[in-house]
Amino acid sequence: MTRKLRYIHAADIHLGSIPHINYIDNVYKEELIREVVYKSFEKIIDDAIKYNVDFVLISGDIFDGDSYSIKAYKFFKSQCEKLENIKLYFVCGNHDPMINEKYKMELSNNVFTFESDKPKIYNYEKDGKVIARIIGQSYRARSESRSIWKEYNLPKDEVFNIALLHTSMDGNKRYAPCTIGDLKTKECINYWALGHIHKQQIFKDENQVIAFPGIPQGRDFGELESGGYYLVDIVDDNIDVQFIKTSYLVFKKIKISIDKYKENLVNISDLEDLIEDKVNTLLEEDNDLVKVYVIQWILKGRGDIHSILNDQSEEDLEELIKEINSNFNYGKILAITDSILVRTSRAMSQIQNFEENNKFFHEIDNMIQNYMNNDELKEELVKNLGKIWDIKNDHENINEEKFLLNEEMLTDIVSEAKNLIIDELLKKLVIE
Numbered sequence: 001m002t003r004k005l006r007y008i009h010a011a012d013i014h015l016g017s018i019p020h021i022n023y024i025d026n027v028y029k030e031e032l033i034r035e036v037v038y039k040s041f042e043k044i045i046d047d048a049i050k051y052n053v054d055f056v057l058i059s060g061d062i063f064d065g066d067s068y069s070i071k072a073y074k075f076f077k078s079q080c081e082k083l084e085n086i087k088l089y090f091v092c093g094n095h096d097p098m099i100n101e102k103y104k105m106e107l108s109n110n111v112f113t114f115e116s117d118k119p120k121i122y123n124y125e126k127d128g129k130v131i132a133r134i135i136g137q138s139y140r141a142r143s144e145s146r147s148i149w150k151e152y153n154l155p156k157d158e159v160f161n162i163a164l165l166h167t168s169m170d171g172n173k174r175y176a177p178c179t180i181g182d183l184k185t186k187e188c189i190n191y192w193a194l195g196h197i198h199k200q201q202i203f204k205d206e207n208q209v210i211a212f213p214g215i216p217q218g219r220d221f222g223e224l225e226s227g228g229y230y231l232v233d234i235v236d237d238n239i240d241v242q243f244i245k246t247s248y249l250v251f252k253k254i255k256i257s258i259d260k261y262k263e264n265l266v267n268i269s270d271l272e273d274l275i276e277d278k279v280n281t282l283l284e285e286d287n288d289l290v291k292v293y294v295i296q297w298i299l300k301g302r303g304d305i306h307s308i309l310n311d312q313s314e315e316d317l318e319e320l321i322k323e324i325n326s327n328f329n330y331g332k333i334l335a336i337t338d339s340i341l342v343r344t345s346r347a348m349s350q351i352q353n354f355e356e357n358n359k360f361f362h363e364i365d366n367m368i369q370n371y372m373n374n375d376e377l378k379e380e381l382v383k384n385l386g387k388i389w390d391i392k393n394d395h396e397n398i399n400e401e402k403f404l405l406n407e408e409m410l411t412d413i414v415s416e417a418k419n420l421i422i423d424e425l426l427k428k429l430v431i432e
């Protein structure tokens with residue numbers, strides 16, 4: 001007999017939260033931005049109907065605690081009703097602990113929740129036969145120190161077993177502590193439907209899937225590109241997981257290497273043209289979902305425009321951003337330039353010559369290679385950079401004043417440091 005099951009796994013909807021954007025210069029934009037988190041959730045529900053799924057799973061944080069509102073709750077309720085016979089199962093996370101206790105009476109009877117005192121198991125039946133079990137437990141407070149996963153015990157048989165859990169899966173004692181190794185030991189669980197990490201992440205082996213769908217709609221530059229949910233198809237023992245995008249608003253960081261443009265990029269008006277060209281290219285991309293792009297431009301490399309950029313005051317740059325934005329205020333898709341980061345270095349016609357022939361350049365390069373290829377030295381470097389890193393264990397909110405520590409960021413910092421050293425050195429050489 002073939003086993004067939006199809007469901008949606010989503011998490012971290014954060015209904016009631018609004019994307020954080022610096023430049024909102026008209027009411028139309030403001031209203032659009034206010035609605036995107038709701039609209040992505042609505043897409044999940046509409047897709048559930050369109051794909052005719054057996055059920056929808058939400059692994060915590062349906063509501064964004066801080067801005068929990070009657071509007072958000074009413075919206076959720078109405079979307080659940082729209083599902084009619086499609087069942088929806090959800091656990092509560094750290095943002096909406098035990099919201100089910102408060103409101104479960106009011107939700108339509110296709111909605112099933114999990115208590116916070118102990119795990120609960122629902123049997124999902126099709127044609128009078130149990131084909132899936134769904135186990136879960138909700139947070140009882142904003143932090144959850146219990147290792148909930150330990151109590152998730154199900155029979156290991158032909159029934160497909162799914163576990164809902166809201167966790168950071170890094171052992172953090174505030175978010176239902178566990179590690180990926182822990183979850184793997186539960187051989188009775190076929191699919192771990194996780195929530196809390198706002199980035200999609202999937203670990204798949206022959207008999208088990210462990211998955212974070214991430215946030216369906218990002219709200220700041222810590223939640224880049226398009227979010228979504230997983231559409232899961234079970235046919236016999238095969239588990240097929242497909243990521244479906246749901247973001248109406250997309251945060252993007254785009255790097256521009258000024259080296260490439262040479263004489264076509266020497267003043268601010270050239271820069272404005274270049275950025276506007278790039279926006280137009282982005283808007284032409286085939287994407288029928290995105291309604292708003294929010295962009296941070298990062299200017300890098302060497303070029304003549306460097307000294308002009310360096311002389312710009314913050315106000316000048318803001319004026320430039322306003323100017324660019326005013327050209328993309330209308331149309332089917334809006335593009336908002338949020339900021340322009342200047343990370344350029346001065347032009348050097350002789351740079352290649354210098355790099356090839358100057359002993360000092362080789363020494364800098366060697367030193368950098370040493371640091372980047374040696375884990376101990378790299379660790380020391382990270383430590384020496386001090387308090388610039390965002391190291392808190394909360395994956396939900398980024399600190400915009402700090403840097404996320406990863407290989408790309410570290411390489412960027414080191415290469416900028418190198419450019420600075422070279423610039424300073426050249427100044428001395430030229431003057432003296």
Ligand SMILES: [Mn+2]
Nearest residue numbers: 061093094196
């Ligand atoms: Mn969470």
